[in-house]
Amino acid sequence: MIGSFSDRNDLETKARLILDEYNRQSSEVCFKSASANWNYAVNINDDNEKIKLRESLENVKFQKESWKNISSQFKTRDSFKDAVLNRMFQKISITGMSAAALPEERLKEFQQIKSTMTKIYSTAKTCAYEDRSRCNLSLDPDVTQIMKESRDEKKLRHAWLEWHDKSGVEIRKFYKPYVDFSNEIARTTNFSDAGAFWLREYESDTIKEDIEQLWQTLKPFYQQMHAYVRAKLGETYKDQITEDGLIPAHLLGNMWAQSWEHIYPLVVPFPEKASIDVTEQMKQQGYTPLKMFQISDEFFTSLGLIPMPPEFWKESLLEKPKDREVVCHASAWDFCNGKDFRIKQCTVVTTEQLVTVHHEMGHVQYYLQYKDQPLVFRRGANPGFHEAVGDTLALSVTTPKHLKEIGLLDESTPTDDYQTSINFLLGMALKKIVFLPFGYLIDKYRWDIFDGTVKETEYNAYWWKLRKEYQGVKPPSVRTEEHFDAGAKFHVPADVEYLRYFVSNVIQFQFHRSLCKEAGQYDAQDPLKPLHNCDIYRSKAAGAKLAAGLAMGSSRPWPEVMKVMTGQEKMDASAIREYFKPLEDWLVLENAKLAQTPGWQS
Numbered sequence: 001m002i003g004s005f006s007d008r009n010d011l012e013t014k015a016r017l018i019l020d021e022y023n024r025q026s027s028e029v030c031f032k033s034a035s036a037n038w039n040y041a042v043n044i045n046d047d048n049e050k051i052k053l054r055e056s057l058e059n060v061k062f063q064k065e066s067w068k069n070i071s072s073q074f075k076t077r078d079s080f081k082d083a084v085l086n087r088m089f090q091k092i093s094i095t096g097m098s099a100a101a102l103p104e105e106r107l108k109e110f111q112q113i114k115s116t117m118t119k120i121y122s123t124a125k126t127c128a129y130e131d132r133s134r135c136n137l138s139l140d141p142d143v144t145q146i147m148k149e150s151r152d153e154k155k156l157r158h159a160w161l162e163w164h165d166k167s168g169v170e171i172r173k174f175y176k177p178y179v180d181f182s183n184e185i186a187r188t189t190n191f192s193d194a195g196a197f198w199l200r201e202y203e204s205d206t207i208k209e210d211i212e213q214l215w216q217t218l219k220p221f222y223q224q225m226h227a228y229v230r231a232k233l234g235e236t237y238k239d240q241i242t243e244d245g246l247i248p249a250h251l252l253g254n255m256w257a258q259s260w261e262h263i264y265p266l267v268v269p270f271p272e273k274a275s276i277d278v279t280e281q282m283k284q285q286g287y288t289p290l291k292m293f294q295i296s297d298e299f300f301t302s303l304g305l306i307p308m309p310p311e312f313w314k315e316s317l318l319e320k321p322k323d324r325e326v327v328c329h330a331s332a333w334d335f336c337n338g339k340d341f342r343i344k345q346c347t348v349v350t351t352e353q354l355v356t357v358h359h360e361m362g363h364v365q366y367y368l369q370y371k372d373q374p375l376v377f378r379r380g381a382n383p384g385f386h387e388a389v390g391d392t393l394a395l396s397v398t399t400p401k402h403l404k405e406i407g408l409l410d411e412s413t414p415t416d417d418y419q420t421s422i423n424f425l426l427g428m429a430l431k432k433i434v435f436l437p438f439g440y441l442i443d444k445y446r447w448d449i450f451d452g453t454v455k456e457t458e459y460n461a462y463w464w465k466l467r468k469e470y471q472g473v474k475p476p477s478v479r480t481e482e483h484f485d486a487g488a489k490f491h492v493p494a495d496v497e498y499l500r501y502f503v504s505n506v507i508q509f510q511f512h513r514s515l516c517k518e519a520g521q522y523d524a525q526d527p528l529k530p531l532h533n534c535d536i537y538r539s540k541a542a543g544a545k546l547a548a549g550l551a552m553g554s555s556r557p558w559p560e561v562m563k564v565m566t567g568q569e570k571m572d573a574s575a576i577r578e579y580f581k582p583l584e585d586w587l588v589l590e591n592a593k594l595a596q597t598p599g600w601q602s
């Protein structure tokens with residue numbers, strides 16, 4: 001021993017050694033569990049499910065044993081001078097306590113329930129509208145394509161009902177046990193319920209109030225969008241828009257009405273002007289899923305960010321295989337060993353999917369940026385940060401200017417006139433503004449189930465109460481408690497928190513504004529450099545600013561990371577409102593012309 005350390009320094013040195021060993025072992029166990037999870041997701045069968053469940057159980061048992069061992073050696077975690085040690089301890093203690101919450105048999109039951117719900121969702125098949133005996137249509141790509149492209153109200157209604165009945169109805173019987181298990185784990189870990197357990201990741205006592213405040217700020221704009229789209233849809237589906245002011249959910253181009261971009265042709269303000277949907281161009285130029293990922297990788301590296309490693313290109317699954325069942329819902333994977341990162345996506349060649357490619361690549365870029373952090377800090381600063389990385393870059397990629405730059409939009413296409421800008425901003429609002437009430441209500445719905453406000457007997461009634469209150473949409477036909485329409489959305493059976501996407505939709509515009517300033521592509525005072533035209537492509541300065549924040553992982557509270565990336569410490573709606581300001585002004589006038597009153601019968 002060197003001299004006489006004070007007890008405290010001894011303690012901290014000892015703690016560091018123990019936590020280093022924990023992070024090393026945890027990385028190995030996580031690798032095995034992620035690999036088994038991957039092998040199941042890319043080849044759904046009973047054997048792979050058993051291995052996945054076994055490795056997942058091993059991981060939980062490891063976390064439980066580790067915490068018992070670590071916590072037995074230290075009286076309380078607050079005895080460290082070093083804030084990093086305290087932060088690590090806090091995170092490991094929650095992982096360890098939640099791992100110890102259920103006895104093994106009941107833990108197995110819980111894991112099986114979650115696995116079964118995702119399997120039902122990922123393998124559900126529906127019957128064709130034109131031929132009820134042909135029942136091999138999967139959500140991805142078959143039913144998704146119908147919802148995007150069909151303008152036949154009866155066909156849309158059939159596709160919507162089929163999917164909700166083949167997924168949600170089957171999943172319903174598992175949901176109450178899932179809720180009870182989730183709450184038991186949360187409460188054993190000293191959280192009031194599973195909703196509070198999820199919200200711990202935002203490290204804020206006022207997160208719910210902050211979200212509600214953001215929603216109240218943006219709600220009037222959403223209602224202007226809703227009123228305009230309702231009026232335009234009434235021109236196409238005459239009898240469907242009634243005096244209740246609600247929009248039937250099956251007419252909005254998306255199974256969950258979470259993004260209305262695919263009804264753009266029915267609502268475009270100036271149809272004679274260029275549309276920025278470049279799907280046809282992509283197909284004509286022979287785009288493949290692989291090329292879409294290479295285009296995205298090139299955008300990231302043009303900013304000086306980290307290229308995808310060889311393992312990524314070797315091991316990712318970028319197209320739906322023909323010979324087996326897979327979990328088609330796109331996802332990004334960190335295998336915890338600092339080397340292995342993958343994406344699984346049943347990619348089709350469309351503009352929308354080019355954005356999803358960037359979304360998933362944004363996750364992998366975050367994994368790469370924080371891969372040298374201790375394992376416990378290899379997370380987003382908060383879950384919304386992880387969702388915002390790819391989307392932020394996609395805000396540049398989908399500008400007419402950038403699409404010309406990469407040859408997907410003809411150079412001669414006029415794109416700077418007012419009418420084209422309104423068309424473009426409306427197209428963006430059909431994704432980013434429309435998404436807000438949906439992104440909020442998915443978790444408000446589950447918070448209220450977890451905290452007991454909503455009983456099992458009203459699961460579906462409450463879903464449609466929120467869908468009406470927040471989104472102003474209604475189901476295509478009467479729904480009962482036989483149904484479980486929330487279960488028809490991936491993240492509900494998959495046990496994935498959703499508030500992250502609402503947060504992302506707000507903060508990605510703060511990131512975009514900050515990076516655009518850094519790239520010299522935006523100036524609030526310069527009307528020739530509006531935020532919605534900014535493309536940060538090739539800006540090493542913007543890339544460096546982004547990387548500085550991402551490399552921090554979750555090692556510091558997210559307001560500190562927000563400050564590094566934007567100079568602000570708070571989430572705020574000023575950036576998204578600035579981006580869409582010309583459209584908001586146009587909508588108010590247009591709705592007045594259309595004699596449309598924003599809002600609907602409560």
Ligand SMILES: C[C@H](N[C@H](C(=O)O)[C@@H]1CCCN1C(=O)[C@@H](N)CC(=O)O)C(=O)N1CCC[C@H]1C(=O)O
Pocket residue numbers: 258329330331332333356359360363386387496501
């Ligand atoms: C298509 C996308 N798939 C998710 C995502 O990429 O977030 C997948 C499934 C759930 C988590 N996930 C991951 O990949 C995580 N492993 C990433 C991470 O946390 O590291 C998705 O669900 N989206 C995109 C926009 C809105 C939402 C939707 O489609 O409703």
Ligand SMILES: [Zn+2]
Pocket residue numbers: 359363386387
């Ligand atoms: Zn994501």
